[in-house]
Amino acid sequence: MTELIRIPVGIVNCYLLRLGHTSVLVDCANPGSEEKIVEALGRHGLAPDNLRMILLTHNHPDHSGTAAWFREHYGLPIAMHPEDIVVGPLKQEGLGGLILGAGTKLVMGGTHEVLPDIALEGGQSLKEYGIPADVLHLPGHTAGSVGLLLDGRRLVCGDLYMNFVGPHLAYIAEDFDRMRNSERKLLARPVDIVFPGHGRPFRFARVTEEAEGRARTKMPLKHPKQADCMDCPNTQGKP
Numbered sequence: 001m002t003e004l005i006r007i008p009v010g011i012v013n014c015y016l017l018r019l020g021h022t023s024v025l026v027d028c029a030n031p032g033s034e035e036k037i038v039e040a041l042g043r044h045g046l047a048p049d050n051l052r053m054i055l056l057t058h059n060h061p062d063h064s065g066t067a068a069w070f071r072e073h074y075g076l077p078i079a080m081h082p083e084d085i086v087v088g089p090l091k092q093e094g095l096g097g098l099i100l101g102a103g104t105k106l107v108m109g110g111t112h113e114v115l116p117d118i119a120l121e122g123g124q125s126l127k128e129y130g131i132p133a134d135v136l137h138l139p140g141h142t143a144g145s146v147g148l149l150l151d152g153r154r155l156v157c158g159d160l161y162m163n164f165v166g167p168h169l170a171y172i173a174e175d176f177d178r179m180r181n182s183e184r185k186l187l188a189r190p191v192d193i194v195f196p197g198h199g200r201p202f203r204f205a206r207v208t209e210e211a212e213g214r215a216r217t218k219m220p221l222k223h224p225k226q227a228d229c230m231d232c233p234n235t236q237g238k239p
């Protein structure tokens with residue numbers, strides 16, 4: 001089984017995917033965290049030169065803040081979904097959203113553009129890069145949010161879920177309906193452990209009951225081409 005190491009930098013997680021002699025860094029924390037990440041790599045016997053690429057679950061600066069630095073200094077390619085080159089504004093829900101929304105401004109310090117060298121897309125296998133993982137497009141938190149499904153059972157989910165005081169669907173998102181739809185698609189997969197963008201990993205079973213409840217009360221999706229969209233619950237099977 002591929003070794004997946006959580007590297008917390010402040011309140012955000014980076015993950016190190018060990019692949020024999022090289023590794024992949026999944027998410028890379030806020031701008032200014034470069035030294036902390038290099039030190040953390042060193043603790044695992046690695047230098048940035050040993051990395052194969054930086055893979056971003058989404059382009060919020062707390063996850064992508066040092067990507068350009070690693071590309072510039074070490075020539076590392078950045079893999080990301082192109083819909084996140086520039087991210088949209090975040091909405092918030094409930095008390096958690098209010099708190100996170102206020103904290104987000106402090107933590108993220110605005111948005112920034114990141115151009116991918118490798119464009120990720122949903123359903124893509126990363127085997128060609130020597131990574132035993134599939135890309136799941138999980139839009140909602142941002143339009144280009146992706147998850148990384150390792151060995152079919154372990155999911156690095158970006159900010160779809162956070163685990164600050166117990167695991168929960170993100171309270172802040174660009175589009176909550178899209179995010180719930182992404183969650184609903186996950187329910188059909190045999191995910192065992194979730195590795196979130198914030199907080200400790202947790203068993204997917206801890207959130208599936210709530211997720212199934214949300215799926216049962218699903219809202220019709222606001223979608224510009226609803227009639228053509230196989231994800232839209234109201235139009236499936238109709239011409």
Ligand SMILES: [Zn+2]
Binds near residue numbers: 058060141159
């Ligand atoms: Zn985020």
Ligand SMILES: [Zn+2]
Binds near residue numbers: 012060063159197198
């Ligand atoms: Zn985040």
